[in-house]
Amino acid sequence: MNMILYKLFQDNPGLAGEVAKFCRTVPGYQTAEADFASQADQISRLVGPECYFPFEAAMNAQLAYEARAYYLFGLGLRRELLSALEPDDQSPICASTPTPTATARKKASTI
Numbered sequence: 586m587n588m589i590l591y592k593l594f595q596d597n598p599g600l601a602g603e604v605a606k607f608c609r610t611v612p613g614y615q616t617a618e619a620d621f622a623s624q625a626d627q628i629s630r631l632v633g634p635e636c637y638f639p640f641e642a643a644m645n646a647q648l649a650y651e652a653r654a655y656y657l658f659g660l661g662l663r664r665e666l667l668s669a670l671e672p673d674d675q676s677p678i679c680a681s682t683p684t685p686t687a688t689a690r691k692k693a694s695t696i
Contacts, residue, residue, distance in 0.1 A: 608614045629637040 608618075624639070625641065631642075
C-alpha cells in the first residue's frame with residue numbers, strides 16, 4: 586500500500602517537465618527565474634563555484650521538501666498519510682537532492 590501511494594504522489598517521472606511547462610505560462614515566472622540566475626551568478630563569482638554549488642544544492646533540497654509538503658497538504662492529506670508515503674529506503678517527501686541549476690553551472694564554467 587505504501588509503495589502504491591508513493592508511486593501515485595512522488596514517483597512521477599513526467600512531473601518535472603509538466604511543472605516546467607506550467608511555470609512558463611505563469612505571469613512573472615520568467616522574470617523571477619532570470620532575476621534568480623543573475624543573483625546566483627553574482628554570488629557564484631564572489632564565493633566561487635566550489636562554495637556556491639553545494640549551497641544551491643542544499644537550498645534546492647530544502648525548498649523541494651517544503652514544496653512537496655505544501656503540495657501534499659494542499660491535497661488535504663493528513664500527517665498520518667504523509668508518513669505512510671515515506672518508503673523505508675527513500676528520504677522523506679523528497680526522494681532525491683536536486684543538483685545545481687544548469688544555468689548556474691553554465692555561468693560558473695565561464696568564470
